[in-house]
Amino acid sequence: MNTPFSMTKNLFELPKDMIYLDGNSLGPLPKSAIDRVTDMMKREWGEMLITGWNKAGWMQQPVDLGNRLGRLTGAEKDHLVVGDTLSIKVYQALASALAMRPDRKVILTDSGNFPSDLYMAEGLVKSLNQGHKLQVVAPEEIAQHISEDVAVTLITEIDYRTGRMHNMTDITALAHAAGALTIWDLAHSAGAIEVDLAKAKADFAVGCTYKYLNGGPGSPGFIYVAPRHSSIAEPALSGWLGHAAPFEFEQNYRAGLSIERMRVGTPGVIASASLDSALDIWDMVEMADVRAASMELSNLFINTLKTSCPMLKLASPRDAKIRGSQVSFHFQDGYAAIQALIARGVVGDFRAPDIMRFGFTPLYIDKDDVLVACKIIADVMQNSLWDRSEYKIKAKVT
Numbered sequence: 001m002n003t004p005f006s007m008t009k010n011l012f013e014l015p016k017d018m019i020y021l022d023g024n025s026l027g028p029l030p031k032s033a034i035d036r037v038t039d040m041m042k043r044e045w046g047e048m049l050i051t052g053w054n055k056a057g058w059m060q061q062p063v064d065l066g067n068r069l070g071r072l073t074g075a076e077k078d079h080l081v082v083g084d085t086l087s088i089k090v091y092q093a094l095a096s097a098l099a100m101r102p103d104r105k106v107i108l109t110d111s112g113n114f115p116s117d118l119y120m121a122e123g124l125v126k127s128l129n130q131g132h133k134l135q136v137v138a139p140e141e142i143a144q145h146i147s148e149d150v151a152v153t154l155i156t157e158i159d160y161r162t163g164r165m166h167n168m169t170d171i172t173a174l175a176h177a178a179g180a181l182t183i184w185d186l187a188h189s190a191g192a193i194e195v196d197l198a199k200a201k202a203d204f205a206v207g208c209t210y211k212y213l214n215g216g217p218g219s220p221g222f223i224y225v226a227p228r229h230s231s232i233a234e235p236a237l238s239g240w241l242g243h244a245a246p247f248e249f250e251q252n253y254r255a256g257l258s259i260e261r262m263r264v265g266t267p268g269v270i271a272s273a274s275l276d277s278a279l280d281i282w283d284m285v286e287m288a289d290v291r292a293a294s295m296e297l298s299n300l301f302i303n304t305l306k307t308s309c310p311m312l313k314l315a316s317p318r319d320a321k322i323r324g325s326q327v328s329f330h331f332q333d334g335y336a337a338i339q340a341l342i343a344r345g346v347v348g349d350f351r352a353p354d355i356m357r358f359g360f361t362p363l364y365i366d367k368d369d370v371l372v373a374c375k376i377i378a379d380v381m382q383n384s385l386w387d388r389s390e391y392k393i394k395a396k397v398t
Ligand SMILES: *Cc1c(COP(=O)(O)O)cnc(C)c1O
Pocket: 085, 086, 087, 088, 113, 114, 116, 117, 156, 160, 185, 187, 188, 208, 221
């Protein structure tokens, strides 16, 4: 292993007395982002004002950041761009894919997909009003439902609840054999596992940058379009920055040459600055090392809790090879248990109806952290320390 994780851990602001096992929901603050964002504000925004779009490269930044993400996702150069939010990128990818398969009406997805992906699909189907159908099957049954009626598969590679992983290469090959396209949601993959979009022959991919990638709350989403489709894919959200020549201010829309057409409007430059410094850390590490370390940490976590906490029922696959970088358990009073853990400095999260979820992020979590967390979890679970009314009041964000 070449990546010095003890060094990367020092690059993050991590509150003392907290073991943060929720980087799968919101990554922590890279120390360098504080100066980078301040510099962007003072020197770029403050002094350059409008000229920052050229002088500081703000206009080009969504493609530059996309190329930096390409290293982590196996995207070809200039075929991944950041912007907007993941939900919007889902909509764009789905609209483009459906337009490429006009004779087919089925969007195939699974019940483990994130609600926003399903909601965006529902909304698009409604506004298209062309008789499309969102077919939701069990995660294990995707392959057997790929047929010649399917226009596109819309699948989140790693299940946000259970951490179960789909086989991107195999499912993509099956879809292609049936004439269907694929959209891969990498929300829980990018920065968590090795992803090679080009090798898997994915058609479209989307994701966010505030989870494992540590871009910060509000950092942009991203979209990938395979080179063979990028100048064919019809952009559904035809904003001016996806136009072939935005500053010609033409009356009519002409789609940009390639991935640029998936841009919509003015990029969030402040949020891009924090993402930019988060990616400096990613430049120092090998994804294979991150993956190997995360499998080790999550195995240690599962094995340690297995004996001490028999009341926690593993909801994630036992086999690390088909599990993302998170471990989930079913527990009836999971919400209260997570609150009790947070009160004791172990931060995980709860996903309805009964999932306690913990993320493993080797950039800043090590074996000692896992063992300390396991001790605290055992104490809370064995002694039912969660069974207090204050831990049962549901907050807006769980
Ligand atoms: C986190 C997540 C989202 C959230 O989408 P936003 O538009 O960034 O709020 C969508 N889909 C999946 C699979 C997610 O895990």
